[in-house]
Structure formats: structure tokens, C-alpha cells
Amino acid sequence: MEAMSPQLSRRRALVAAAAAGLGLPAAAEAAAPARRNGRFENLRVATYNVSMNRSEEGQLLKDLATGEDAQIRAVAEVIQLNNPDILLLNEFDHDEAGRGIELFQSNYLQVAQNGKSPVHYAYSYTAPVNTGVPSGLDLDGSGSVGGPEDAWGFGEFPGQYGMVVLSRYPILTEQVRTFQNLRWADMPSNLLPTEFYGEQIAAQLRLSSKSHWDVPVQIGGSVLHVLAAHPTPPSFDGPEKRNQRRNSDEIRLWADYLSTGSRSRWIVDDAGTRGGLDPSEPFVVLGDYNADPADGDSWPSAIAQLLEHPRVRDTAPRSEGGAEAARLQAGANTGHRTDPRLDTADFTDDPGPGNLRVDYVLPATTLQVASSAVYWPVQGEPGSELTGSHPFPTSDHRLVRVDLQMRA
Numbered sequence: 466m467e468a469m470s471p472q473l474s475r476r477r478a479l480v481a482a483a484a485a486g487l488g489l490p491a492a493a494e495a496a497a498p499a500r501r502n503g504r505f506e507n508l509r510v511a512t513y514n515v516s517m518n519r520s521e522e523g524q525l526l527k528d529l530a531t532g533e534d535a536q537i538r539a540v541a542e543v544i545q546l547n548n549p550d551i552l553l554l555n556e557f558d559h560d561e562a563g564r565g566i567e568l569f570q571s572n573y574l575q576v577a578q579n580g581k582s583p584v585h586y587a588y589s590y591t592a593p594v595n596t597g598v599p600s601g602l603d604l605d606g607s608g609s610v611g612g613p614e615d616a617w618g619f620g621e622f623p624g625q626y627g628m629v630v631l632s633r634y635p636i637l638t639e640q641v642r643t644f645q646n647l648r649w650a651d652m653p654s655n656l657l658p659t660e661f662y663g664e665q666i667a668a669q670l671r672l673s674s675k676s677h678w679d680v681p682v683q684i685g686g687s688v689l690h691v692l693a694a695h696p697t698p699p700s701f702d703g704p705e706k707r708n709q710r711r712n713s714d715e716i717r718l719w720a721d722y723l724s725t726g727s728r729s730r731w732i733v734d735d736a737g738t739r740g741g742l743d744p745s746e747p748f749v750v751l752g753d754y755n756a757d758p759a760d761g762d763s764w765p766s767a768i769a770q771l772l773e774h775p776r777v778r779d780t781a782p783r784s785e786g787g788a789e790a791a792r793l794q795a796g797a798n799t800g801h802r803t804d805p806r807l808d809t810a811d812f813t814d815d816p817g818p819g820n821l822r823v824d825y826v827l828p829a830t831t832l833q834v835a836s837s838a839v840y841w842p843v844q845g846e847p848g849s850e851l852t853g854s855h856p857f858p859t860s861d862h863r864l865v866r867v868d869l870q871m872r873a
Contacts, residue, residue, distance in 0.1 A: 471752075474616075474802050476665055478523035482749060487685075492711040494744050495665040496805060504507075504634045504684050504872060504873055505869065505870040505871065505872060506684055506870065506871045506872070507835070507865055507869075507870055508550050508551070508646055508684060508689075508868070508869045508870070508871055508873045509547075509548065509549045509551075509827055509868050509869075510549060510550065510691075510749050510751070510824065510866065510867050510868075510869060511535065511547060511549035511551070511552045511586075511753040511785070511864055511865060511866035512520075512550045512552070512553045512555070512749075512752055512753070512826055512864070512865050513540075513543070513552065513554055513555070513556050513860075513862065513863075513864040514546065514554075514555040514556050514695075514810075514824060514859035514860055514861075514862035515555065515556060515557060515859070515860055515862075516536075516539045516556050516859070516861065516862065517536075517540065517554070517556060517557045517558065517569075518557070518558050518625055519558055519625075520621060521621075521622070522622040522623075522624070522625075523560075523642065524558075524560075525557075525558040525560075526560060526565055528753070529568035529569055529573070530552055530572070531570060531572075532573065532576065535571070535858070536858065536859060538573060538861045539578075539851050539858045540573075540859050540861065541573035541576075541578050541859065542578035542579055543840060543848075543851050543859055544584060544864070545574070545581035545582055545584050546848060547840055547864050547866055548584060549866055550629070550632070550633045550634065551630070551632045551633070551634065551682060551689075551749075552586075552631045552632075552689060553628065553629070553630055553691070553693050553751040553752055554628065554630075554631070554751045555626070555695045556626050556627075556695070556753075556839055556860075557569075557591075557628065557870050558624055558627055559591060559592075559593060559594055559623075559624030559625075559627030560624060561593075561624075562727070563591060563631075564588075566589050566591060566629055566666045568586070568856040570585075570586060570589075570631075571871055574586070577724055578801070579734065580659075585633075585821075586631040586632060587632070587633060587634075587635075587820070588632045588633070588634065588635055588636045589629060589631050589632070589636070590630040590632075590633070590636050590638065590641065590678070590680050591627065591628065591629045591630070592641075592643050592645070592678065593623070593645060593676070594626070594627045594628065594645065594675040594676045595616070595623060595645055595671055595673060595674060595675055595676060596616065596617075596619060596620030596621040596624065596625050596627070596675055597613065597616050597618070597619075597620025597621055597622045597624060597625045597831045598616050598617045598618070598620075598623045598672065599611070599615065599616055600615055600617050600669075601615075601618060602615060602666050602669065603615060604616075604662070604666065606661070606662075607622065612809070613658065615697055617670075618671075618673070618674035618675055618697065619697065620815070624664060626675060626695065626697060627675070628675060628676070628678070628693055628752075630678070630680050630691060631840055632682050632686050632691075634682050634683055634684055635681070635682065635683040636681070636682055636683075637681040637683060640681045641678060641679065641680050641681065641822035642678070642735075642736070642738065643676055643677070643678050643679075643734060643735045644672070644673055644676060644677040644678075644718065644732075644735065645673060645676040645677075646671060647671065647672050647677075647718070647733060647734075647735075648668070648669070648670065648671060649667075649670045649671065649672040649711070649714065650668050650670065651672075651731045652672060652695050652717070652721075652731060653731060653732070655657070655714050656710035656711075656713055656714050657670065657710065657711075658705040658706070658748070661707060663794055666728075670684075671834065672711070672714060672715060672718060673694070673696075673715060674696060674697035674719070675694070675695045676690070676694070677692070677693070677694045677718055677719065678691075678693045679692055679722075679742065680692075680693060684871045684873075685872065685873040687747060687871050687872055688740060688746070688747075689748065690746055690747065690748040691749060691751060692719055692722070692742075692749065692750045693751050694716075694719065694751075694752045694753055694754070695752050695754075695755075696711070696712045696715035696754050697711050697715065697755065698712070698754070699712040699713075699755060699756065699761070699762045699763045699764065700762045700818070702762070705809065706764070708763040709762065709763060709767075710764060710852035712754075712755055712763055712764060712767060713756075713764035713770075714783045716768060716770050716771060717770050718732070718751070718765050719750055719771060720774055721741060722741040722773055723741065723742055723748070723774060723776045723777070724740050724741065724774070724776075725740070725741045726740065726742065726743050726744055728741075739839070744776070747829050747831055747832055748828070748829050749827065749828045749829065749832070749867070749869070750771060750777065750825060750826070750827040750828075751825070751826055751827075752824070752825065753810075753823055753824050753862060754768055754771075754823055754824070754825055755823050756768035756823060757821040757822045757823055758772060758803055758822060759803045759819070760801045760802060760819065760821055761812075761819075761823075762818060768825075771825070772827070775830070775831065776829055776830055777827045777829070778828050778829065778830045778832070778834065779827075779869055780826075780828070780834050781807055781828060782807070782809075782826065782837035782838050782839045782865050782866065782867065783806035783837075783838065783839055783864070784806060784808075784838060784841035784842075785806065785841075785843050786839075786841030786842050786843045786844075786846075786849070786863075787805050787807065787809070787839060787841045787854065787863075788804075788806045788807070788808075789804045789843045789844065790803070790805070790811060790813070790841070790854075791819070791820050792826040793861065794811075794813040794819075794820070794854075796813050796817070796819060797807055797813065797817065797818055797819030798813060798819040800819075801819055802823050803822050805819070806839075807822045807839070808820040808821060808822050808839070808841075808863075809822050809823055809824035809825075809862060809863050810819070810822075810824065810861055810862045811854070811855070811861050811862075811863075812861065813855075814855040814861075824864050824865045825865065826861055826866065826867040828867060828869055832864075832869050832870075832871065833871075834867060834868070834869060835864075835868040836868045837866065837867040838853055838865075838866055839863050839864070840852075840865075841863045
């Protein structure tokens with residue numbers, strides 16, 4: 466499949482108005498929507514790997530059309546309980562027409578799930594990703610070309626494991642920057658295992674396994690840059706560690722984007738514009754980055770590139786449910802160094818690396834933070850039936866949220 470042009474990518478990026486409605490009274494567990502408080506706007510920002518990927522192209526649309534899929538209803542209930550104002554969804558299969566987003570909103574989010582208040586998002590954004598897009602190259606060294614291993618990003622079909630941004634605030638679609646086509650070899654001092662791929666193939670590889678998006682959102686008189694990504698898992702690797710290396714460099718892209726500003730010449734978006742994010746611009750980094758600070762299979766210090774970045778604030782969202790799960794499941798968790806209260810994903814299913822902190826909401830140090838949390842209730846608490854254990858009613862990941870204040 467041929468890569469979509471930057472112009473088509475931008476035209477097909479979706480900004481859809483949801484029908485206005487009063488809705489039901491807010492559930493006790495949910496935060497109130499963003500509101501002005503004097504000179505400030507209260508804003509809840511969240512990321513959630515919803516595991517709404519399907520094994521066949523078009524299957525997610527069929528599940529969304531019914532309004533009755535048990536997993537999707539449970540995912541919607543988690544979102545209704547947490548009620549974020551800006552939300553990144555990872556692993557939401559992409560379709561060119563954006564029908565999936567419309568169906569998810571109309572059939573699930575805007576419908577009360579188990580008595581929870583419906584949520585409405587006036588704006589949404591999605592764009593093509595690299596997963597499942599054939600490269601035409603033998604990327605896995607198998608001697609043949611084709612299949613998920615030879616796609617620009619691992620996937621059974623184009624758009625599998627896609628991304629969506631939902632927002633109650635206007636998304637400045639014409640200013641969105643995407644980095645689907647940025648070449649890995651163009652990153653200075655990269656970790657690309659050229660000896661594994663060979664010079665010819667290595668020169669063509671794309672850095673992002675899905676895509677990297679800078680999505681500007683208008684918050685009153687300010688613009689918040691939502692930096693969204695979903696780097697490849699560092700597992701499923703060979704001795705050359707190509708997935709570990711790619712994961713680390715995908716994380717590094719945002720670190721460099723924040724460090725170099727307009728001085729960067731190697732960072733080029735899909736429209737051909739060079740440079741990173743201006744130091745004066747507020748931002749929040751969102752997504753499943755598949756890297757724990759101390760545990761799991763990621764490249765050494767991969768996520769530290771962001772957690773220890775001078776422009777980034779790590780609020781260390783936590784839950785008691787994560788600590789309880791690590792204690793009860795034991796296994797690999799017993800040797801972990803990361804505080805289990807910070808875990809965001811349940812990977813203990815045997816064999817597994819144990820529970821890890823891989824999902825992040827990382828605001829700029831210039832933003833005022835009110836609170837943060839991982840949605841992982843302990844057993845017996847309301848909502849614990851939505852997280853559960855393998856096979857999960859929602860996802861093996863947990864929603865992560867941070868409450869901010871921005872100038873109105």
C-alpha cells in the first residue's frame with residue numbers, strides 16, 4: 466500500500482462536532498468537565514490503551530455498530546467514570562473515513578453505561594499510521610516479502626493498532642504535525658542496527674512504528690500541544706535488539722522535539738516542515754510508550770529520555786490497585802524495582818514480564834498540576850470489575866490521567 470500524502474493525511478484528519486446535550490448528573494466517581502475558575506481553566510488530560518484492535522480489517526467497525534460489544538461498553542464506562550477533557554486512545558483500529566470514531570461516540574460514549582453519565586467530545590483527530598502498511602522490503606530477514614513483520618510497523622492490515630485524540634476543546638487541525646514518514650536513519654546518533662537490515666533497507670526504514678502527532682488544542686487563549694505516540698514493544702526481539710532500539714529512538718524523537726526547537730534540521734514532519742517545538746509552547750506527552758523506568762525489556766534509560774527531560778514534569782500517577790495486583794500475582798513482580806503503585810499495565814499472564822509502568826501523561830514543567838492518578842481500583846471497590854484480571858474485561862492497560870490548570 467502506498468503511503469498517504471501529507472495533504473491527504475491532513476484532509477482526512479477528523480474534526481467532528483458531537484451533538485450537544487445536557488446528559489445525566491455526573492457520576493460520583495467522575496470529575497466534573499473542565500471549567501473556568503477565575504483566570505484558570507481546569508483540564509483533565511488522559512491516555513488509555515483501549516485494546517480495541519481486531520484481528521481482521523473492518524471487524525472493529527462491526528463491533529462498534531452494534532452498540533452491544535461487552536469489551537467496548539466496559540471501555541466506555543471507564544472513560545465515563547474518569548471523564549477526561551482530552552483523551553488519547555491507543556490501539557483503536559484506524560479507518561480512512563473515520564467511521565469508527567463516530568460509532569464509538571454515538572453508540573458507546575454518548576450512551577450511559579451501567580448508569581454512568583454519557584460523555585461528549587466535540588472534536589476528534591485521527592490520521593494514518595504505519596502499522597500493517599506494506600514496506601515492500603524483507604524487514605525481518607526471512608527471505609520473503611510480505612506479512613505483518615514486513616510492514617513499516619507490525620500489523621496484519623493497514624491501520625491496526627491506530628490512535629485517536631478526543632477533545633472537548635477545538636483541535637487546530639490545520640496546524641497538526643504528523644511524523645509517519647520520518648526516516649530512522651535521519652536521526653543523529655541513532656540506535657538503528659544497520660548490520661541487521663543492510664545499508665539499502667536501513668536507509669528507508671521509518672522511525673515511528675505507528676506515527677508521532679503534535680496535535681494543538683485551543684484552551685481559552687492558550688494552545689496546548691498534545692504529543693501523541695505509541696512506540697513499538699521492545700519484546701519479540703532477536704539478538705540484534707531491533708525492537709528495543711526502535712522503541713528507544715521513538716521515545717527520543719519527542720525528547721529531541723522538545724530540546725532543539727526550530728534549530729533541529731533532522732526532524733521533518735510529513736508536510737516537509739523542519740524543527741521541533743518552540744520552548745515557549747505548553748505541551749503534554751501522551752501515550753503507551755512500552756517502556757518502564759526500571760523493569761521489563763526496554764533499552765536502558767529509554768523512558769528516562771522523557772522522565773528526566775528538563776522541560777517535562779513527571780507527576781508519578783499511581784493507584785493502590787496496581788500495588789495490590791503486583792502483590793497477589795507475584796511472579797516477575799517480586800523482582801521489580803519500579804514502585805508497583807505506578808504500574809499502568811497488567812502483563813503478569815504467564816509467561817510475562819510482570820506489571821509495568823508504560824503509559825504516560827507528562828505535562829510541561831510550566832503547567833500547573835492539581836492531581837494525577839492511574840485508574841486501577843483494588844478488588845471489591847466500585848470499578849474493579851472493569852479492570853479485573855486476564856482475560857481482561859477492558860484492556861491489559863489502565864487509564865492514566867493528570868489534572869491541569871491553564872490560563873483562561
